[in-house]
Amino acid sequence: MRSLSGLSFSLRACILGLTLAVWAGSAHAMPVWLDFEDGTPPDPVDDFYLASGVSFSGAEWTSNFGHPGSGGALGIRAEAGFAFSIDDAIVAVFQTDVTEVRVTALNVGEAGARIDAYDAEVGGNLVDSFEVVGISQLGTDEFFELKVLGTNIRRVEIYQPLETMIDGVWFDDFHFTLVPEPGTAGLMALGLGLLAVRRRR
Numbered sequence: 001m002r003s004l005s006g007l008s009f010s011l012r013a014c015i016l017g018l019t020l021a022v023w024a025g026s027a028h029a030m031p032v033w034l035d036f037e038d039g040t041p042p043d044p045v046d047d048f049y050l051a052s053g054v055s056f057s058g059a060e061w062t063s064n065f066g067h068p069g070s071g072g073a074l075g076i077r078a079e080a081g082f083a084f085s086i087d088d089a090i091v092a093v094f095q096t097d098v099t100e101v102r103v104t105a106l107n108v109g110e111a112g113a114r115i116d117a118y119d120a121e122v123g124g125n126l127v128d129s130f131e132v133v134g135i136s137q138l139g140t141d142e143f144f145e146l147k148v149l150g151t152n153i154r155r156v157e158i159y160q161p162l163e164t165m166i167d168g169v170w171f172d173d174f175h176f177t178l179v180p181e182p183g184t185a186g187l188m189a190l191g192l193g194l195l196a197v198r199r200r201r
């Protein structure tokens with residue numbers, strides 16, 4: 001087998017670039033955590049976290065009222081109110097693909113709480129879903145972490161799957177893991193590879 005030093009400069013640069021591209025794609029998945037402590041109830045969340053890679057619709061800030069499961073003073077709820085259906089779901093659209101989404105659901109009772117993950121900003125295929133139902137009617141102080149996994153999640157919808165008039169829920173601590181755009185990561189890695197080869201000459 002030929003040694004690496006026997007290969008041409010451009011081939012070495014190419015190998016290094018490809019190696020770095022693989023490394024960048026696997027190692028640079030970026031976890032993001034929104035604690036919702038930086039808003040004002042009852043403002044809509046909308047594009048407040050766009051710089052973090054996500055935009056919301058149908059969501060507004062709420063007090064956590066000190067309930068167990070709270071991460072700090074504030075969380076989010078549906079703009080339709082604490083009790084809401086899929087028609088008024090909280091929708092989060094990600095700027096790039098994400099691999100994992102987690103959110104804490106507070107005071108989950110008989111109407112439950114559910115998260116659906118899709119592979120497109122609108123429509124698309126259902127990638128994963130997670131549903132919980134509380135033990136008591138109102139679910140006071142019952143909280144759960146909802147979690148969905150996939151390779152290409154672009155949107156999640158969060159709602160109460162079972163309709164009742166009085167059991168409300170709200171949410172806190174929204175986590176997701178961003179996957180870097182392959183094009184960007186690959187170009188960056190190729191650039192780094194060429195720089196590394198130049199420095200070695």
Ligand SMILES: [Ca+2]
Nearest residue numbers: 035071072074
């Ligand atoms: Ca919080």
Ligand SMILES: [Ca+2]
Nearest residue numbers: 107138139168
């Ligand atoms: Ca409830």
